Amino acid sequence: MLTHEPTKQDIIEAHKRIKHLIYFTPIFSSRTLNSIFECKIFFKCENFQRSGSFKFRGACNAVLSLNKGEWRKGVATHSSGNHAAALALAAKLKNMNAYVVMPKTAPQIKKTAAESYGAKITYCDATIQSREETLAQVVVDTGAAFVHPYDNYSIIAGQATCAREILEEITDLDFLIAPVSGGGLISGTSLSVKYFAPRTRIIGAEPKGADDAYRSMKEGSIQPSENPQTICDGLQAQLSRRTFPIIQTNVSEIITVDDTSTITAMRMIWERMKIIVEPSAAITLGTIIENKRRFKGKRIGLILSGGNADLEKLPWQ
Amino acid sequence: MLTHEPTKQDIIEAHKRIKHLIYFTPIFSSRTLNSIFECKIFFKCENFQRSGSFKFRGACNAVLSLNKGEWRKGVATHSSGNHAAALALAAKLKNMNAYVVMPKTAPQIKKTAAESYGAKITYCDATIQSREETLAQVVVDTGAAFVHPYDNYSIIAGQATCAREILEEITDLDFLIAPVSGGGLISGTSLSVKYFAPRTRIIGAEPKGADDAYRSMKEGSIQPSENPQTICDGLQAQLSRRTFPIIQTNVSEIITVDDTSTITAMRMIWERMKIIVEPSAAITLGTIIENKRRFKGKRIGLILSGGNADLEKLPWQ
Numbered sequence: 001m002l003t004h005e006p007t008k009q010d011i012i013e014a015h016k017r018i019k020h021l022i023y024f025t026p027i028f029s030s031r032t033l034n035s036i037f038e039c040k041i042f043f044k045c046e047n048f049q050r051s052g053s054f055k056f057r058g059a060c061n062a063v064l065s066l067n068k069g070e071w072r073k074g075v076a077t078h079s080s081g082n083h084a085a086a087l088a089l090a091a092k093l094k095n096m097n098a099y100v101v102m103p104k105t106a107p108q109i110k111k112t113a114a115e116s117y118g119a120k121i122t123y124c125d126a127t128i129q130s131r132e133e134t135l136a137q138v139v140v141d142t143g144a145a146f147v148h149p150y151d152n153y154s155i156i157a158g159q160a161t162c163a164r165e166i167l168e169e170i171t172d173l174d175f176l177i178a179p180v181s182g183g184g185l186i187s188g189t190s191l192s193v194k195y196f197a198p199r200t201r202i203i204g205a206e207p208k209g210a211d212d213a214y215r216s217m218k219e220g221s222i223q224p225s226e227n228p229q230t231i232c233d234g235l236q237a238q239l240s241r242r243t244f245p246i247i248q249t250n251v252s253e254i255i256t257v258d259d260t261s262t263i264t265a266m267r268m269i270w271e272r273m274k275i276i277v278e279p280s281a282a283i284t285l286g287t288i289i290e291n292k293r294r295f296k297g298k299r300i301g302l303i304l305s306g307g308n309a310d311l312e313k314l315p316w317q
Numbered sequence: 318m319l320t321h322e323p324t325k326q327d328i329i330e331a332h333k334r335i336k337h338l339i340y341f342t343p344i345f346s347s348r349t350l351n352s353i354f355e356c357k358i359f360f361k362c363e364n365f366q367r368s369g370s371f372k373f374r375g376a377c378n379a380v381l382s383l384n385k386g387e388w389r390k391g392v393a394t395h396s397s398g399n400h401a402a403a404l405a406l407a408a409k410l411k412n413m414n415a416y417v418v419m420p421k422t423a424p425q426i427k428k429t430a431a432e433s434y435g436a437k438i439t440y441c442d443a444t445i446q447s448r449e450e451t452l453a454q455v456v457v458d459t460g461a462a463f464v465h466p467y468d469n470y471s472i473i474a475g476q477a478t479c480a481r482e483i484l485e486e487i488t489d490l491d492f493l494i495a496p497v498s499g500g501g502l503i504s505g506t507s508l509s510v511k512y513f514a515p516r517t518r519i520i521g522a523e524p525k526g527a528d529d530a531y532r533s534m535k536e537g538s539i540q541p542s543e544n545p546q547t548i549c550d551g552l553q554a555q556l557s558r559r560t561f562p563i564i565q566t567n568v569s570e571i572i573t574v575d576d577t578s579t580i581t582a583m584r585m586i587w588e589r590m591k592i593i594v595e596p597s598a599a600i601t602l603g604t605i606i607e608n609k610r611r612f613k614g615k616r617i618g619l620i621l622s623g624g625n626a627d628l629e630k631l632p633w634q
């Protein structure tokens with residue numbers, strides 16, 4: 001796996017490495033939403049990505065970067081959901097074992113997804129400490145290679161391929177907005193923007209109730225995510241040693257979004273675009289809802305990071 | 318408007334006429350669903366069509382076929398929902414008035430859609446008699462041209478353009494399956510198949526609780542749709558003088574589907590494909606759920622006719 005911050009060449013190679021496994025997801029636009037927000041929005045539909053989220057890109061790049069010895073012992077990770085399913089699917093496609101530590105509180109759809117791809121799941125408590133301790137034990141027991149959900153340069157290079165696809169298809173974006181959790185997607189995205197479209201500004205979208213990245217940027221050091229309160233179940237992790245410096249250097253700004261705007265955004269996307277996105281993806285449109293004037297007249301890319309919404313309980317019901 | 322059964326040339330011309338207004342909707346496939354059903358399914362995503370359903374194709378063709386005098390007085394129709402919204406949008410784009418008679422019981426999302434496109438709505442009771450009487454009065458009052466939701470050759474030619482797009486993109490389909498209500502979509506589809514891919518068999522999908530088309534094919538004459546009981550709110554009309562003969566000649570078979578299979582199909586499409594389809598569209602996959610063995614190994618096109626599902630009450634909740 002990569003041991004340095006991904007270069008332009010690393011991202012190009014990651015894309016080549018994974019392209020037989022991933023989908024090149026479509027970019028949608030909506031006349032209605034463009035007219036409501038008076039700007040031009042390009043939605044990169046990673047909700048259609050295999051395993052239901054962009055996480056599959058990084059997982060594939062990590063799995064395909066293992067050496068033969070590692071391959072035999074499999075991969076292990078902790079994840080609240082999408083990375084778990086993604087790594088399980090990537091491992092399955094390569095006939096490897098995947099050991100996954102998930103918090104008991106993870107949404108049912110994400111548990112089921114990881115299971116359906118054959119992951120061997122160990123449940124833990126919903127704290128970072130419990131995750132890490134449980135995972136350490138799993139790694140000792142199995143000898144599997146730990147693939148961190150975001151604090152891993154191969155993961156970051158894999159996630160960067162999403163923005164690369166956007167920038168190859170859509171030119172002259174004023175802004176590219178991606179959600180922020182542990183920073184794997186936003187750091188990779190910001191590298192792709194730096195290498196392939198340096199005039200585009202990159203913005204992170206983060207829940208107001210889990211604003212550790214916003215605080216970290218302000219303080220200049222990683223701030224903990226303590227007791228996050230948000231409907232965005234995928235955006236509760238905190239930045240890491242590898243993601244934070246990339247974000248600090250390349251991301252223009254973190255915009256925090258109220259859950260009510262995220263729910264409005266989610267419903268708009270479902271109703272107007274007829275596609276299913278999870279709250280952690282809809283938050284990108286939430287930034288525009290809360291800052292309409294600022295984005296007026298602009299060309300904006302939004303990464304709809306995933307579609308694994310719980311269909312049993314919709315947030316507007 | 319057309320006064321004869323659409324010819325090949327009529328369909329080609331309809332497509333030319335409307336192509337600056339409609340979306341050429343994408344065709345999706347799903348590895349998971351292909352593997353579950355052991356066949357190759359091509360989903361034509363008319364849920365992404367403008368106004369949220371294929372109905373926009375016919376409505377555009379009808380509106381663009383009016384003469385100048387008719388244009389000034391506007392168009393009128395009765396519809397349980399999707400045709401109303403489609404006609405309203407088509408009229409709006411051409412700066413015409415649209416008068417719409419809708420049953421009070423139509424789903425809220427469909428009422429709201431028609432309103433949002435500027436339709437002037439008159440509500441009626443949920444019977445065919447009430448619809449027709451209310452409409453007759455509206456036509457007398459306004460002088461608007463009546464655009465029947467399906468018993469109209471311009472509408473049929475417009476709906477036929479959907480299958481034409483499928484057959485241009487996907488070759489060698491064994492089956493093409495479309496939902497059946499009043500027969501506008503299935504009759505147009507069957508004509509396109511006859512003209513553009515005569516070896517493909519065309520199947521209609523109809524709710525068991527509203528099986529008038531199935532009975533009509535069996536009896537050889539139009540059977541009434543009396544007290545239909547189904548979750549498919551868009552599939553409750555009955556065949557007509559213009560649609561029935563086309564269907565009788567060109568459709569291989571009507572397959573009736575239990576609502577429970579339609580609900581299963583709808584959930585599968587939402588969960589696995591991350592797109593929103595309404596029950597009347599999901600029924601096409603319901604035919605495969607109920608006849609898995611028969612469709613095994615085949616190449617099957619399904620028309621996902623619309624995406625205007627009511628997000629307040631999901632059928633599996």
